Amino acid sequence: MADSNESSGTPEETQNLKLDGNAASESDISLDLLARKVQESLALGSRHKFWETQPVGQFKDIGDTSLPEGPIEPPSPLSEVKQEPYNLPNLYEWVTCDMDSEEMCLEVYNLLTNNYVEDDENMFRFNYSKEFLRWALRPPGYFKSWHIGVRVKSSKKLVAFITGVPARIRVRDQIITMAEVNFLCVHKKLRSKRLAPVMIKEVTRRVHLENIWQAAYTAGVVLPTPATTCQYWHRSLHPKKLIDVGFSRLGARMTMSRTIKLYKLPESPITQGFRKMEPHDVPAVTRLLRKYLNQFVVAPDFDENDVEHWLLPKEDVVDSFLVESPETHEITDFCSFYTLPSSILGNQNYSTLKAAYSYYNVSTKTPLLQLMNDALIMAKQQNFDVFNALDVMQNESFLKELKFGPGDGKLHYYLYNYRLRQALHPSELGLVLL
Numbered sequence: 018m019a020d021s022n023e024s025s026g027t028p029e030e031t032q033n034l035k036l037d038g039n040a041a042s043e044s045d046i047s048l049d050l051l052a053r054k055v056q057e058s059l060a061l062g063s064r065h066k067f068w069e070t071q072p073v074g075q076f077k078d079i080g081d082t083s084l085p086e087g088p089i090e091p092p093s094p095l096s097e098v099k100q101e102p103y104n105l106p107n108l109y110e111w112v113t114c115d116m117d118s119e120e121m122c123l124e125v126y127n128l129l130t131n132n133y134v135e136d137d138e139n140m141f142r143f144n145y146s147k148e149f150l151r152w153a154l155r156p157p158g159y160f161k162s163w164h165i166g167v168r169v170k171s172s173k174k175l176v177a178f179i180t181g182v183p184a185r186i187r188v189r190d191q192i193i194t195m196a197e198v199n200f201l202c203v204h205k206k207l208r209s210k211r212l213a214p215v216m217i218k219e220v221t222r223r224v225h226l227e228n229i230w231q232a233a234y235t236a237g238v239v240l241p242t243p244a245t246t247c248q249y250w251h252r253s254l255h256p257k258k259l260i261d262v263g264f265s266r267l268g269a270r271m272t273m274s275r276t277i278k279l280y281k282l283p284e285s286p287i288t289q290g291f292r293k294m295e296p297h298d299v300p301a302v303t304r305l306l307r308k309y310l311n312q313f314v315v316a317p318d319f320d321e322n323d324v325e326h327w328l329l330p331k332e333d334v335v336d337s338f339l340v341e342s343p344e345t346h347e348i349t350d351f352c353s354f355y356t357l358p359s360s361i362l363g364n365q366n367y368s369t370l371k372a373a374y375s376y377y378n379v380s381t382k383t384p385l386l387q388l389m390n391d392a393l394i395m396a397k398q399q400n401f402d403v404f405n406a407l408d409v410m411q412n413e414s415f416l417k418e419l420k421f422g423p424g425d426g427k428l429h430y431y432l433y434n435y436r437l438r439q440a441l442h443p444s445e446l447g448l449v450l451l
């Protein structure tokens with residue numbers, strides 16, 4: 018992991034922040050460097066045996082602006098979609114995971130808790146809660162058949178998992194029903210056996226069976242070919258703990274007490290009319306969000322059902338606040354974050370890092386900086402240790418000023434079976450995947 022204290026304008030106290038989004042193994046890749054890295058790896062003969070067979074932008078085509086934007090392959094007739102699951106190695110079997118079942122949900126939770134994404138130095142591992150998983154996997158119109166597990170036939174132990182959920186995503190002026198693919202996980206003892214490509218093909222088959230031909234996903238690893246590459250930023254809320262567990266470290270010439278003072282926040286939000294979102298706000302928030310998301314090249318096409326599901330506050334899963342004008346009662350601004358703790362691996366004193374992740378934020382009257390400062394205050398009130406944000410949408414405009422420091426993790430966004438003329442700048446992306 019790279020040191021992060023050199024960046025101009027970031028507080029020098031925010032050093033060496035370790036946690037990255039999806040286990041980035043490529044720590045210092047900017048989009049500009051991507052093409053060079055790719056050329057080098059092609060020259061070395063390193064290939065993506067699986068990804069080269071898939072309808073995704075290929076490295077060799079980077080920079081070829083003659084290729085058309087849009088679907089890479091046309092849809093097939095449904096009768097031509099393979100009806101039976103792909104073959105697994107003989108010892109394993111497919112299982113459709115019923116997330117309504119407490120027992121199944123616990124099995125998935127345990128698999129992910131012990132085997133999902135870690136940072137490069139294996140100090141932290143994502144610890145999505147059961148309630149979070151249920152929320153993430155059961156949005157409006159979800160398909161149970163897209164929640165796919167692999168069990169050992171003899172012991173019935175769950176050893177791998179992959180999921181999709183449906184989403185309408187707009188790319189420029191096209192609204193496309195896609196699958197958002199997430200939670201790909203293979204048990205640590207079964208890694209590097211080419212199980213992941215079979216899982217990806219199986220989720221693809223089941224998505225195709227619903228007559229859906231595009232997907233969106235994120236990963237910390239570089240694959241053919243990122244639609245955009247984002248950076249994580251971290252705002253310390255509980256700096257002493259973050260330093261104690263090795264998430265960040267004390268800056269040069271800084272004492273612990275000066276650091277604590279630096280990150281101190283007011284007890285309660287500053288903005289007049291700032292309050293928690295309630296069910297009756299769904300129509301107004303939908304209108305606000307739809308208008309706001311329109312400006313980005315790629316963004317979800319949320320309707321009221323989506324907003325109700327994704328943005329109504331759910332304890333320990335998602336928090337949403339808005340500003341209601343005290344005079345007109347108009348809803349003018351909105352901010353939200355989701356709760357994703359990480360297990361702290363091998364620390365005597367602490368087992369969990371409580372992290373909030375910036376989700377969707379809209380400012381029309383309250384300056385975004387002030388709105389996000391209020392979001393930080395709410396996260397602090399709820400005892401979060403750190404507030405994370407990607408440099409997507411307009412987030413760059415507040416990160417440095419609100420004392421976020423750049424992490425060393427990159428998060429790459431991908432589209433399956435959809436080519437973009439060229440990679441996007443993170444600020445052109447209006448999509449947050451969990």
Ligand SMILES: CCCCCCCCCCCCCC(=O)SCCNC(=O)CCNC(=O)[C@H](O)C(C)(C)COP(=O)(O)OP(=O)(O)OC[C@H]1O[C@@H](n2cnc3c(N)ncnc32)[C@H](O)[C@@H]1OP(=O)(O)O
Binds near residue numbers: 204210
């Ligand atoms: C139309 C509908 C389409 C739907 C599908 C859309 C696509 C969805 C795509 C999935 C989106 C998932 C979004 C998330 O959940 S991102 C989170 C991924 N999960 C983790 O990082 C958890 C910890 N790691 C693991 O569990 C394993 O290491 C995984 C399962 C990641 C790989 O297992 P393993 O280490 O045992 O490897 P293998 O021998 O089986 O397979 C090696 C092949 O797999 C390619 N690989 C490695 N990592 C990833 C990755 N994160 N996305 C896509 N491909 C990946 C790799 O380049 C190689 O292919 P190629 O380089 O030779 O070609």
